[in-house]
Amino acid sequence: MPFIPHTESEIRDMLDVIGVDSIDDLFDEIPEDLRALALSLVPEGINEMEIGRVMMERANKDGLYVNFIGGGAYEHHIPAVVWELTTRGEFYSAYTPYQAEASQGTLQLLYEFQTMMARLTGLEVSNASLYDGASALAEAVLAAVRAKKKATKVLMPSTISPVYRQVVSNIVRNQGIELIELPFSEVGGHTPVEIVSQQTTDDIAALVVPQPNYFGVLEEVDALTDWAHDHGLLVIGLVNPIAMALLKPPGRWGKQGADIAVGEGQPVGIPLSSGGPYFGFMCCKQKLIRQLPGRIVGRTVDTQGRPGFTLTLQAREQHIRRSKATSNICTNQGLMVTAATIYIALLGADGLRRVALQCHANTKRLLNSLAKIEGVEKLFDRPFFHEGVLRLTQDPSAILRALEAQGIVGGIDLSRHYPQLGDTMLVCATETRTDTEMDNYELHLERIMSRRRLDPPCAQKVAGKV
């Protein structure tokens, strides 16, 4: 029987010890009329060889594309070592380190992770992970509102990913928290402090500052941070961990530094995988540590004075504090953090910085070459990290479909979420894109744009060709 080790004689012996005739007797406390009929939608079991064939067929059907999409999840090279080590059974099949003495491997690794994240973000402390970047931002909003006690509103620039803003709203709205969206400059693609400073600061707990923002544009983090602090608000930095090796970290923004930093951990060692599992991270100043949600690992000593690691400050958490906990989170994304820690250790600060620089250089090259095509222009004149917005004279969704037919996933259509910008798309070229791939993108985009210019789909419709 798959994964069940019992022999017939063992089953007999076990039933005798229990004192029942059959396994079915063990379910005799379940009312008869509740007993389920046979499963109807679960298919017959198949063996490993057969499921392997099914999965490989489906994977082949999906195929592989040359990827120019970012928007919060990024294709980076993941060294072979990362997942070879991460999927070792001792990491893969352990659980939350409740028994510290039997979990020092996981605990020390989490402590190393917390250290790495604190150093990347320039803040003092980190938790041991949250679900993903979007839900981590929601948790940061909740933490800021708790810390500010009486304030119930948070300022959310609309240069934050539209999906992130939706997720935050969905998670915090039933606690009476209001999110105030801030407009952005359509010239720079950023959130000028002049716009922010028009806001009333009554009842506001925090300002969220994305760096880079959803458009890839760099925000004026120093000025925004100082404005917020001058008005008694907390600052939540929403950052990309790879960028933190190159850009000024939240802990050093403005005169006092951001108070909380959160983000999507996927870029450091986690495959794209259609959206998950990824992990969220959350760091903060020491004085806010009791507002952190989720697991935190602390370093201490054992009875013989040797250093060791254990879960700490558990009185914040649901299994102790129940309805008064900082969050309901229990299981987090431990295995993803295992991969991230190994990835960061392998690359080091210099390696991460080189990845960040190559991403920036590739994106710059891509944006410049695509913007030379007739009907394509680069939006926003501000410094950027590894993404950029292009405005097209055509419907971006149709262009992206045509690129897909050439094996290229070319970007994200922004026209639904940012209609004020017109027909725009967000493109990204990480360190994994080669010059040839970028040239190929340019070639195909040029052909598609010119074909549609000479023979527009609306004309085809009129002529009855399509």
Next chain:
Amino acid sequence: MEVTDIPAEFLREDLAPLPAVSELQVVRHYTRLSQSNFSIDTHFYPLGSCTMKYNPRACNKYAMLPEFLMRHPQSAVTTGQGFLQCLHELQEILKDITGMKGVSLTPLAGAQGEFAGVTMIRAYHDSRDDQRRDEILVPDAAHGTNPATATMCGYKVREIPTDAEGDVDVEALRAAVGPHTAGLMLTNPSTLGIFEGHIQEIADIVHEAGGLLYYDGANLNAIVGKVKPGDMGFDVIHMNLHKTFSTPHGGGGPGAGPVGVNDRLLPFLPIPIVTEEGGDYRWLTEQDLPQSIGRLSGSMGNAGVLLRAYIYARLLGKEGMNRVAEFATLNANYLMAQLRSRGFDMAYPTRRAAHEFIVTLKTLKEQTGVIAMDVAKRLLDKGYHAPTVYFPLLVPECFLIEPTETESKQELDGFTDALVEILEEAHRDPELVKHAPHTTPVTRLDEVKAARELDVAWNSE
């Protein structure tokens, strides 16, 4: 390579202080760290309520095919038809197992599934303009995530006591429900390891008061193929795929907490959900489900975990699914019978174990001063991971023991012998047990120091 076009005001002035080591150093360091862990692959791990069963390697291998790993979540559904087909079939499998009408795979863990479920309860009452309902009822034996979730959803929490037999105190429930009741969150089999006998009566009481019934699927492993939560009267349910569907626990996640609902909650399911039309798969989004409670994460959920669960379900098939509950229950009742015959006290001796059961070491403490935590630590010395200790909170000095179906009789017998040895040691040499563990990489850790002199990140350069 130097940056010339990003102004200095945006840049980091230094290199982040991170490790600078070779690949071999990394491999050796993390390999050695891994070796100081207990895990299912290396040890019996009977952590109650966590369902620590074997994680089949095939599930990992085929979920990690390059086409699945490389696909960007924002790319068009046309680039992921094979992936979406797996998810759609998983949705159907979960509907069948739970007896629910609709399933959304998107919640990222059990607690997020609970959040989605209770938010749907709220959306349902709001849609009927019934805003008086501001209270969620939770049994006192419930997982901490239940009351914490209710708070996150803006509800007050009211605890319902447990009766002497371990069931929900029905009279107390009857007295507690009313026009302010939004719903009741219940685990069945309960966290006490027993099947809630009055479930139909409980469902009627809550429904007649206008509340909805939430099923915490933490213990679904005990009843797969035997009872469907939908048939018990539950309106909404979350499942923990890292438990029942054997996806890895990974040192604390990732999990996956899909939710299932009956007809009246269908419009509120979190998005996205996979739908199939004429052999083509696509996502249902806010355009299709305007009353949805919305998105709960940046993408669609823990896709890689869902693929592993799908592969597991296909490997087991319907017969295998039935065996899960049967052998998990057989193992739990066998281990309970063995321990009872060797002198251990059960918290609920008249009840069948569902897939887990509770031992209370109250007598041992009175006789020797050795407490449950000491016994747990001594088990580590004997090569067994400890069961869940001190949960549920209402049983003194308790072990919640869940062996799961993938453990052999030999392993269970070895565990029984180890516990009996510890019982003897506790009487003969209590200090030996009180100072356990002795053989692990570290001995007992100073948790007070860890909390008082916080050191959560290495501070010297």
